[in-house]
Amino acid sequence: MTTDALHPSASGAGPVWRGWRRWLFTTSHKDIGTLYLTFSLIMFFAGGILAELIRAQLIQPGMRLVEPNTFNSLVSEHGLTMIFLAIMPALVGLANWQIPLMIGAPDMALPRVNNWSFWLLPFAAILLWSGFLMAGGAPDAGWTFYAPLSTKYGPPSIDFMIFAIHLMGISSVMGALNIIVTIINLRAPSMRMMDMPLFVWSWLITAFLLLLAMPILAGVVTMVLADRHFGTSFFNAAGGGDPVLFQHLFWFFGHPEVYIMILPVFGVISEILPTFSRKPLFGRVSMIYAIAAIALLSVIVWAHHMFAVGLPVTAQLFFMYSTMLISVPTGVKVFNWTATMWRGSLTFETPMLFALGFLFLFTIGGLSGLMLADVPADYQYTRSYFVVAHLHYVLVTGSLFGIIAAVYYWLPKWTGHRIDERIGRWHFWLSLVSSNLLFFPMHFAGLSGMPRRVADYAPQFAPFNLASSIGAFIFGASQLLFVWAVIKAIRGGEPAGDRPWEGARGLEWTLPSPPPAHTFATPPSPEVVRAEGPHGYD
Amino acid sequence: MARTAIAPEEALQFNIPYGVTADSHLAWNMHMLVLAIVTAIGAGVFAVILWSLVRHRRSRKPEAARFSGSFWVEIVWTVAPVLILIGIAIPATRVLLIENAHTNPKVTVEIRGSQWKWHYSYVGLGINFFSNLAADSRGDVNPSTVAFYLRDVDHPLILPAREDVQLLITSDDVIHSWWVPELGFKRDVIPGYINRVDINIDQPGVYRGQCASLCGAGHAFMPIVVRALAPDQFQAWVKDQQATAVAQKNKAAAPWTKDLAMAAGAEVYGSICAACHQPDGKGVPGAFPALDGSPVVNGPLAAHLKIVVHGSTRNPAMAAWGKQLDNRQIAGVITYERNSWGNHTGTLVTPEQVETAR
Numbered sequence: 001m002t003t004d005a006l007h008p009s010a011s012g013a014g015p016v017w018r019g020w021r022r023w024l025f026t027t028s029h030k031d032i033g034t035l036y037l038t039f040s041l042i043m044f045f046a047g048g049i050l051a052e053l054i055r056a057q058l059i060q061p062g063m064r065l066v067e068p069n070t071f072n073s074l075v076s077e078h079g080l081t082m083i084f085l086a087i088m089p090a091l092v093g094l095a096n097w098q099i100p101l102m103i104g105a106p107d108m109a110l111p112r113v114n115n116w117s118f119w120l121l122p123f124a125a126i127l128l129w130s131g132f133l134m135a136g137g138a139p140d141a142g143w144t145f146y147a148p149l150s151t152k153y154g155p156p157s158i159d160f161m162i163f164a165i166h167l168m169g170i171s172s173v174m175g176a177l178n179i180i181v182t183i184i185n186l187r188a189p190s191m192r193m194m195d196m197p198l199f200v201w202s203w204l205i206t207a208f209l210l211l212l213a214m215p216i217l218a219g220v221v222t223m224v225l226a227d228r229h230f231g232t233s234f235f236n237a238a239g240g241g242d243p244v245l246f247q248h249l250f251w252f253f254g255h256p257e258v259y260i261m262i263l264p265v266f267g268v269i270s271e272i273l274p275t276f277s278r279k280p281l282f283g284r285v286s287m288i289y290a291i292a293a294i295a296l297l298s299v300i301v302w303a304h305h306m307f308a309v310g311l312p313v314t315a316q317l318f319f320m321y322s323t324m325l326i327s328v329p330t331g332v333k334v335f336n337w338t339a340t341m342w343r344g345s346l347t348f349e350t351p352m353l354f355a356l357g358f359l360f361l362f363t364i365g366g367l368s369g370l371m372l373a374d375v376p377a378d379y380q381y382t383r384s385y386f387v388v389a390h391l392h393y394v395l396v397t398g399s400l401f402g403i404i405a406a407v408y409y410w411l412p413k414w415t416g417h418r419i420d421e422r423i424g425r426w427h428f429w430l431s432l433v434s435s436n437l438l439f440f441p442m443h444f445a446g447l448s449g450m451p452r453r454v455a456d457y458a459p460q461f462a463p464f465n466l467a468s469s470i471g472a473f474i475f476g477a478s479q480l481l482f483v484w485a486v487i488k489a490i491r492g493g494e495p496a497g498d499r500p501w502e503g504a505r506g507l508e509w510t511l512p513s514p515p516p517a518h519t520f521a522t523p524p525s526p527e528v529v530r531a532e533g534p535h536g537y538d
Numbered sequence: 539m540a541r542t543a544i545a546p547e548e549a550l551q552f553n554i555p556y557g558v559t560a561d562s563h564l565a566w567n568m569h570m571l572v573l574a575i576v577t578a579i580g581a582g583v584f585a586v587i588l589w590s591l592v593r594h595r596r597s598r599k600p601e602a603a604r605f606s607g608s609f610w611v612e613i614v615w616t617v618a619p620v621l622i623l624i625g626i627a628i629p630a631t632r633v634l635l636i637e638n639a640h641t642n643p644k645v646t647v648e649i650r651g652s653q654w655k656w657h658y659s660y661v662g663l664g665i666n667f668f669s670n671l672a673a674d675s676r677g678d679v680n681p682s683t684v685a686f687y688l689r690d691v692d693h694p695l696i697l698p699a700r701e702d703v704q705l706l707i708t709s710d711d712v713i714h715s716w717w718v719p720e721l722g723f724k725r726d727v728i729p730g731y732i733n734r735v736d737i738n739i740d741q742p743g744v745y746r747g748q749c750a751s752l753c754g755a756g757h758a759f760m761p762i763v764v765r766a767l768a769p770d771q772f773q774a775w776v777k778d779q780q781a782t783a784v785a786q787k788n789k790a791a792a793p794w795t796k797d798l799a800m801a802a803g804a805e806v807y808g809s810i811c812a813a814c815h816q817p818d819g820k821g822v823p824g825a826f827p828a829l830d831g832s833p834v835v836n837g838p839l840a841a842h843l844k845i846v847v848h849g850s851t852r853n854p855a856m857a858a859w860g861k862q863l864d865n866r867q868i869a870g871v872i873t874y875e876r877n878s879w880g881n882h883t884g885t886l887v888t889p890e891q892v893e894t895a896r
Contacts, residue, residue: 062681069755069825142752149712237730280606308715308726310733313638317631324623335615341590343603367576376633377569379723380554383715383750448551449719451750454758458689459681460548
């Protein structure tokens with residue numbers, strides 16, 4: 001076999017697959033990016049349907065829409081699906097499409113690994129969801145599957161969840177390696193590290209976090225498997241094991257995971273705000289250091305998920321201080337974004353609207369995070385709906401809004417057509433209002449004493465839950481507008497031109513829209529790299 | 539559904555309760571302090587952004603400024619938050635050290651969580667009982683007709699007010715979390731661990747909460763009710779309980795009859811078994827088997843004794859009750875199960891038979 005047969009070159013030699021084979025065998029970062037994004041969109045709706053069922057069950061006290069066991073399965077599968085099959089693949093999809101275009105690389109460095117990273121995911125999804133068809137039901141121990149609820153007391157489907165997590169972990173580790181190698185080795189020769197776009201920087205750091213966190217998760221699920229079937233007692237107190245060890249291991253993965261889901265979005269926002277402010281990013285270098293600082297701190301804060309466990313008071317103090325500290329670089333990012341817009345020349349196209357939505361609502365989630373760091377009060381907040389509110393502010397109105405902003409921002413580049421701003425505006429305003437109606441009352445439910453993950457509740461929590469449920473139904477329905485906008489742009493529309501947003505800088509905007517199958521077969525010239533980089537404004 | 543509040547329920551609240559313990563007051567103060575700080579920060583940041591959105595839009599400002607950074611501004615907005623955090627950390631540390639300090643308690647109560655009920659034992663006083671979701675909250679009921687729907691129990695935890703009380707918290711099966719907001723804390727209930735929390739309740743009253751950590755199908759259905767009594771009333775209650783215990787013992791000396799067994803069994807069944815198998819013995823399809831018409835209940839006694847005393851080998855939700863109940867209780871509950879609902883075996887199980895099965 002020749003090199004050409006393995007990887008069709010720009011000359012067009014070698015096989016060109018068509019139809020379904022194109023998607024199955026593809027090694028193009030663009031096709032794989034499209035696969036990731038399409039898959040994650042489907043999974044957003046799958047996980048979203050579970051969320052709507054949860055909110056339907058909770059619309060008023062005394063509902064018996066589903067059995068309590070099934071309710072626990074809905075909660076668990078909703079979390080696992082959204083985190084591992086929606087948010088993470090969406091971010092990897094953005095990385096696949098954008099990183100080579102933004103650093104002037106011809107493709108990802110390991111194209112066939114790239115293909116495999118993606119194609120593991122549909123099988124992981126099937127394993128994860130197969131529990132709904134099994135006796136005993138789908139995994140029901142929460143997305144955190146604390147032992148011993150997931151070990152001795154878990155249904156058989158937990159084993160399938162374990163293997164699904166293994167597949168997703170392998171996919172993530174391979175994707176992370178690929179991203180690191182690509183950024184380090186395939187960058188346009190004249191692009192210095194510190195001149196790389198913020199989105200690329202954020203993904204480089206995220207990829208290292210993935211390499212750190214995912215093997216821990218693989219270890220902990222394997223220990224759960226061994227406790228379930230091979231007679232070990234890692235997490236079984238009666239056998240000399242320790243249920244709290246599970247939580248330490250899980251959250252040593254879990255907290256970096258939280259930042260894995262938000263750091264690339266920080267990168268996205270740092271691309272979009274300058275574009276629509278027509279002004280360079282404020283404090284570029286400190287923004288890069290801030291991401292690195294957040295990543296470093298994220299591995300020493302894990303036990304703040306465990307303040308109610310009964311840790312020694314010195315450990316509680318350590319994790320309180322480290323957690324508080326993480327708000328410093330996060331604050332720096334918010335301040336720098338604000339300063340980026342200050343005295344700019346702002347316009348409010350759809351990507352900018354979602355970026356601004358992110359900026360306000362992620363900040364609310366960040367501030368409630370600072371409240372949660374305060375241990376004496378956390379004894380009240382933890383395990384309550386206050387936590388549900390906090391995590392959805394950072395994950396839905398944070399990560400998801402950022403991902404939607406990114407798709408609207410780069411969709412004209414990918415499809416060659418401008419987005420329909422009218423649909424985009426409707427999508428934004430409906431999402432903004434309904435997500436707050438959905439998540440803000442959860443703060444009050446939690447403060448007034450409602451625990452998370454309950455299938456039914458006392459009447460004094462009813463008004464908050466009714467508001468949340470109505471918000472959830474509107475929010476879910478509004479996302480159909482997003483699908484409409486995306487399909488519309490794919491099918492046609494006003495030609496985007498190379499640079500659909502006139503304030504945008506970056507190598508991707510020097511290419512035609514849509515870009516041809518092979519881009520940057522020769523690296524961009526130093527002049528182009530400079531003009532599109534942070535020094536291009538000088 | 540328009541809810542007409544005909545049954546008492548807790549008031550709608552938007553905030554953490556100030557509570558009735560020193561710890562809860564401290565937690566509330568910290569909560570309000572940090573809430574005020576984050577609200578101020580949020581308001582400041584949002585005001586600046588909104589100002590920018592209004593004043594620096596292109597229609598007003600066609601040409602953007604060109605600045606892209608400032609060393610001193612970066613220093614200021616890195617150092618200023620650190621100072622604010624130190625301002626939060628100092629009182630938080632002080633409060634945390636107070637909350638984790640131990641007193642010299644007068645009363646010690648062991649709290650054991652299990653799927654899905656609480657077991658309270660008063661160390662040294664010879665009192666112990668199970669605390670279950672109240673019967674009127676169970677099943678398919680209209681919440682507005684039930685007093686304190688899902689927040690009421692058959693036997694509340696009775697504690698003395700204005701006295702130091704030590705709680706020793708542990709679990710028989712999975713992880714639960716013991717949370718009564720008015721007491722100012724929640725603490726995880728972990729098998730193999732004993733978590734100690736010392737409290738001192740300011741004033742007599744009834745304080746409600748519930749399990750806060752996902753513990754399986756009944757997670758939403760294991761409420762906590764604490765009744766704090768004035769110290770003398772508490773002493774009277776202890777005496778009363780101990781007298782009842784003596785009476786129970788005397789009754790144990792009486793000959794074992796079917797009526798006695800059925801009465802003892804009904805009590806045990808209602809406080810323990812009904813949580814899963816339901817008061818009507820119909821179970822929950824797919825999760826908990828029905829006892830009404832069950833082959834085990836209507837079959838040979840040995841199998842029935844075995845599953846109650848030693849637990850189920852297949853389903854961990856069916857615990858081994860031999861460790862928690864005495865022979866008379868087990869004999870009673872098996873007799874009750876074999877002669878209730880549609881089961882008419884006529885069997886009278888004796889405490890001696892239970893002893894043999896152990």
